[in-house]
Amino acid sequence: MALKLPAPTEEFLARHHVMTLATQGSEGPWAAALFYARAGDDLIFLSSPASRHCRNLALQPRCAATIQSDADDWRAIQGIQIEGEVSELYAEALALGQQRYAERFPFVRPGVAPAAIALALARVRWYRLRIACLYFIDNERGFGKREQFDA
Numbered sequence: 001m002a003l004k005l006p007a008p009t010e011e012f013l014a015r016h017h018v019m020t021l022a023t024q025g026s027e028g029p030w031a032a033a034l035f036y037a038r039a040g041d042d043l044i045f046l047s048s049p050a051s052r053h054c055r056n057l058a059l060q061p062r063c064a065a066t067i068q069s070d071a072d073d074w075r076a077i078q079g080i081q082i083e084g085e086v087s088e089l090y091a092e093a094l095a096l097g098q099q100r101y102a103e104r105f106p107f108v109r110p111g112v113a114p115a116a117i118a119l120a121l122a123r124v125r126w127y128r129l130r131i132a133c134l135y136f137i138d139n140e141r142g143f144g145k146r147e148q149f150d151a
Contacts, residue, residue: 003041003149009136012078013067017104019043019082021129022064025056036067036129037097037104041151043082043129044089044097046121054125061085065129077139082131089126097126 005013022031032053036043043065047054057063063086068079089097102109108121134149 003131003134003151005134005136005149006147008138009080009134009147009149012080012136013038016067016069019045019065019067019129021045021053021086022066023053023056023060024063025052025059027052027056030056035101035105037101039097039100039128041131042097043131044101044126045129046101046124046126048123049125054127057086057127061087063129074143075139077137079137081135081137082129083133084129084131086127086129089128093128094126097128101126 017035018033019036020031020033022029024030030052032047032051034045034047036045038044049055049058063084065082065084066079067082069076071077107113107117110118113121130151132151135146136149137144137146139145
């Protein structure tokens with residue numbers, strides 16, 4: 001089911017590029033900043049399967065994420081809080097995820113990626129954060145103003 005996000009929330013997701021992914025594993029909680037691209041309501045990211053957050057996701061795919069603007073005035077705070085589940089991409093979903101990611105970040109395209117990036121891309125895996133619940137915080141509309149959207 002689609003999230004049916006209003007225009008300000010859609011625009012916020014389009015203007016930003018980095019999410020902080022929070023996971024839980026045997027070593028405790030962990031957070032990692034990752035570039036994301038959208039494929040429908042899903043957020044696509046790539047990472048090393050050996051990274052702590054990916055090791056955590058292999059044990060527990062439920063996670064949380066945030067995307068926020070930097071602000072020095074509480075009235076300017078805007079951001080997104082997400083609850084969801086991560087899975088690795090395969091086959092057609094992988095091809096679509098890679099396409100969406102390359103559209104957003106052209107530096108990963110084959111033939112365009114610098115050698116160091118091309119080498120790193122050969123070692124990563126591709127993941128989808130399927131959003132179960134999304135909150136949009138917009139203090140410009142009032143302190144603690146938050147809208148909830150469920151999938």
